[in-house]
Amino acid sequence: MSIVPLMMFLVANTPADAEVVRRYSVVIGVNQPAKEGQKPLRFADDDAARFFALLKQLPGEASLFSLFDADTQALYPELVAEAELPEKELILARLTQMFERMAADRKQGVAAELYFIYSGHGFVDDHGEGHLGMKGAPFSRTELYNEVLSRSPARINHVIVDACDAYFFVQSRGTDEEVERLLERRAQDYLDRQTLSRFPNTGAILSTASAAESHEWSEIKAGVFSHEVRSALIGAADADQDSRISYDEMEAFVLSANAGVKHAGAERAVFVRAPERHRAHAVIDLSAVASANRLHVPEGLRGRIALSDERGRRYADLHKAAGYSLALRLLPGIGYFVKVEGDEYRVPGDSSDVYLAQLEKRPEELASKGASISDAFSRGLFAVPFGPELVHGFELGAQSERASVVVAKERSRGLFYAGIAAGGVALLAGGVAGGAQLAGDDASDEYLVEMNLGRRAMLAEDVRAWDARTSFLAGTAISLALTSGVLLLIDVLESP
Numbered sequence: 001m002s003i004v005p006l007m008m009f010l011v012a013n014t015p016a017d018a019e020v021v022r023r024y025s026v027v028i029g030v031n032q033p034a035k036e037g038q039k040p041l042r043f044a045d046d047d048a049a050r051f052f053a054l055l056k057q058l059p060g061e062a063s064l065f066s067l068f069d070a071d072t073q074a075l076y077p078e079l080v081a082e083a084e085l086p087e088k089e090l091i092l093a094r095l096t097q098m099f100e101r102m103a104a105d106r107k108q109g110v111a112a113e114l115y116f117i118y119s120g121h122g123f124v125d126d127h128g129e130g131h132l133g134m135k136g137a138p139f140s141r142t143e144l145y146n147e148v149l150s151r152s153p154a155r156i157n158h159v160i161v162d163a164c165d166a167y168f169f170v171q172s173r174g175t176d177e178e179v180e181r182l183l184e185r186r187a188q189d190y191l192d193r194q195t196l197s198r199f200p201n202t203g204a205i206l207s208t209a210s211a212a213e214s215h216e217w218s219e220i221k222a223g224v225f226s227h228e229v230r231s232a233l234i235g236a237a238d239a240d241q242d243s244r245i246s247y248d249e250m251e252a253f254v255l256s257a258n259a260g261v262k263h264a265g266a267e268r269a270v271f272v273r274a275p276e277r278h279r280a281h282a283v284i285d286l287s288a289v290a291s292a293n294r295l296h297v298p299e300g301l302r303g304r305i306a307l308s309d310e311r312g313r314r315y316a317d318l319h320k321a322a323g324y325s326l327a328l329r330l331l332p333g334i335g336y337f338v339k340v341e342g343d344e345y346r347v348p349g350d351s352s353d354v355y356l357a358q359l360e361k362r363p364e365e366l367a368s369k370g371a372s373i374s375d376a377f378s379r380g381l382f383a384v385p386f387g388p389e390l391v392h393g394f395e396l397g398a399q400s401e402r403a404s405v406v407v408a409k410e411r412s413r414g415l416f417y418a419g420i421a422a423g424g425v426a427l428l429a430g431g432v433a434g435g436a437q438l439a440g441d442d443a444s445d446e447y448l449v450e451m452n453l454g455r456r457a458m459l460a461e462d463v464r465a466w467d468a469r470t471s472f473l474a475g476t477a478i479s480l481a482l483t484s485g486v487l488l489l490i491d492v493l494e495s496p
């Protein structure tokens with residue numbers, strides 16, 4: 001069938017009230033240092049390959065810019081020919097072509113969304129402006145604003161960056177006290193224009209809210225943050241089961257995934273800002289990933305889940321709470337191995353819908369790849385169960401955080417004490433969540449050995465109840481801890 005009849009068929013069979021949306025994606029991965037003193041990364045090209053493979057499943061078009069190393073070429077031979085050099089001029093030229101097609105889409109009544117995704121090194125120059133490393137000249141925040149976001153005809157832009165100093169790639173240091181004091185009004189107006197508030201149709205998901213190093217983990221052959229974001233995008237963060245991953249769900253998922261990491265150098269922060277024009281707009285609509293297979297995870301299952309494909313490439317991780325079901329999107333035509341705690345299952349690649357509860361356990365076949373596992377990551381990542389209650393608790397804490405920033409305009413010394421109080425409550429909530437987790441584990445262990453069906457049903461309800469309490473308290477603790485940090489930071493910056 002030629003393209004014209006095919007398009008006529010699709011239009012004729014699309015419901016009148018259904019909106020047609022095309023997604024345009026630019027995915028960049030750069031292992032090379034962005035400035036002197038940085039060490040080369042190992043897996044930024046792998047991250048780009050995995051993002052690209054996922055976004056290719058969306059209706060629209062995707063472009064990949066990365067110089068694959070030998071290992072990545074061996075792991076992703078099907079993508080070698082599609083990967084272009086990560087040079088700024090090539091990327092901007094491709095974006096220009098995409099913008100022209102978006103404008104043509106708009107004339108036909110078709111909406112467009114843009115994904116700009118980067119994995120690699122970043123740095124901040126002496127003027128506080130963020131840059132992303134490329135092959136050749138780096139890509140600056142000014143160029144992001146003037147050459148990408150200002151020119152994009154897309155209804156919504158999504159910016160996802162996993163890089164050290166990523167926060168300063170989209171935000172200026174406009175709140176720094178010394179800068180505020182030294183800059184004249186005109187310069188301050190320029191700084192204000194250098195924030196995302198200029199682009200109310202743009203959402204951002206960044207790997208850190210401060211200057212920090214990016215973290216890679218050889219066990220998953222990926223950047224930790226990028227892996228968490230991809231896990232969320234395939235459905236692991238769909239706490240309300242509406243097949244749409246919201247910005248709130250994304251933030252709660254990443255923060256909960258890192259909540260158990262104890263190693264100071266591995267602690268992660270995430271800056272997430274939904275588009276101001278439409279805060280409820282999803283990062284991704286999973287219903288649009290029509291070609292993907294679906295792995296249905298049952299409501300009653302709880303625990304850590306890891307997915308790797310049949311070639312040993314890590315696909316996703318999550319720690320699921322009981323009480324809600326999931327439908328994880330898998331790339332078509334590829335078989336997967338699913339580990340649930342100590343059990344392993346084989347997921348065929350030729351079935352559009354696979355139900356985990358119907359699969360048989362099998363001997364473990366997939367050995368660990370790469371170097372030895374970092375204790376901090378292997379023990380801490382995904383230690384906190386994620387589910388609807390955690391998101392609800394997180395949203396309550398996030399509301400208090402936003403309120404605290406508003407109150408800060410009428411500053412008093414009370415901010416310091418409020419910050420200490422919020423921190424104390426966060427510690428208390430975290431402690432109670434830990435107790436609830438232990439109680440849930442005890443109930444789960446008893447459930448596994450109980451033979452009486454009536455007693456097993458009662459224990460199953462206990463497990464779901466303890467999981468709900470743990471998730472809610474964990475989400476509240478995470479958000480209150482953030483609130484405490486915000487209040488204390490404001491107090492310090494505002495102190496004379």
